[in-house]
Amino acid sequence: MLYYAKTEALRMLRNRRYLIFVVAFPVVLYLINAGIYGKQTDDSGVPYSVALMVSMAAYGALAASMMSSAVPWAQERQTGWLRQLQITPLPGWAIIVTKLCAAMLLVLPSLLLVSVVGVVVEGVSLPVGTWVPLLLALWLGTLPFVALGLAIGSTLSADAAQPAAMISMFALALAGGLWFPPEAFGDTMRTIAELTPSYRYADLGWSVIAGQGLPASDLLVVGAWGLALGAAAVFLYRRATVRS
Template sequence: MLFYAKTEALRMLRNRRYIVFVVIFPVVLYLINANIYGKQTDGGGLRYSVVLMVSMGAYGALASSMMSSAVPWATERQSGWLRQLQITPLPSWMIIATKLGTAMLLVLPSLLLVAVVGVVQQGVSMPAGQWVPLLLAMWLGTIPFIALGLAIGSLLSADAAQPAAMISMFALAIAGGLWFPPEMFGDTMKTVADVMPSYHYASLGWSIVAGDGVAMTDVLVVAGWAVVLGGAAAYLYRRATVRA
């Protein structure tokens, strides 16, 4: 299992598109926006450089979750590699658990790099009592997006999975307020954001950096989406296995 996880992680880290769009792009977006708006503060006196650090970290983690699960899963299913894995001693649950664990491991580079840039370039400073729950919440909160990626990979071909994952990724980022505050687009957009897992995922981080702790509403919404999307991923995986 560990060898399989290591192989999966190394394969994604050698993917240039993964490095550019998932690791570097969120950092670039953060630097651009933080250097323009970073010194301003929100209604509670929190600097936008901190708010944007959470937003871009969430976007990078979301993108990493989906790109490291949807496309490889679809490619393996289409190439027959998944069928080969199913005749090995690895049980099906272990294959899925390894995919989940590998995808969560690959979330860390984009999440940590945005945080490091925030500290070094923008002077973001928080006590350990905020950094630890922030990074932990942002890491564990990616589970529903990984599940969505696995569902897409089980449903679509390798050629169709990549654009579908990218469209879903951008839609979640925009609807979840990771790029622009939903309030900028009126009450309708705010209503949409309130049911999006991406909004409540980022809100976990926003609440922590604001000193308000973890909001239980955000935890419940993210956990609920994890259950729903996890169930969809499991169903579509079983269906793809039967068809194969």
């Protein structure tokens, strides 16, 4: 099973679409934005170069968690690779758990790369006590998005899963304030944003760098979304693999 997870990760790292959209894109976006606004500071005195680093790392992680789960999974279901695995001794639950672990693993490259660029290029400097909770929160917080990706992959055909995953990802990124600071939103948008898992997820990161720790409300909302989408993913996976 470990080897299965390793090959799953390996195949995505060889996938050009994954590398460009998921790994390279957030880094480039960060460099452009930080180049323009990096020197300014926000209300709580955090330089934009740091806040943007968190936003772009969150965006990269969101993109990675959805793109490395939904489409490959839908393809495997459709093309018969899933059936090839179903007739091996590997139990059904192990397939989906491995997919989940591999997708979580694939979140790390974009998350870490944006951070490294932040430190090396933009001169971001944070104490270790901030880095550790920041990266852990941004990593483990992707669980709801991986679950959403797998739910999409269990439900739609490969052709439909691609746009569905893209649209969900962009909607979550926009509504969650990953591209434009949430302070720029109107009241209505702000209320919507606070209900999304993506805003709450990124807010975990923003709160850490503002020195506020991990807000319980954010953890609660992200956790609730994780549970709800996780349950949906399990249900849809079972429906997709049922023996008729």
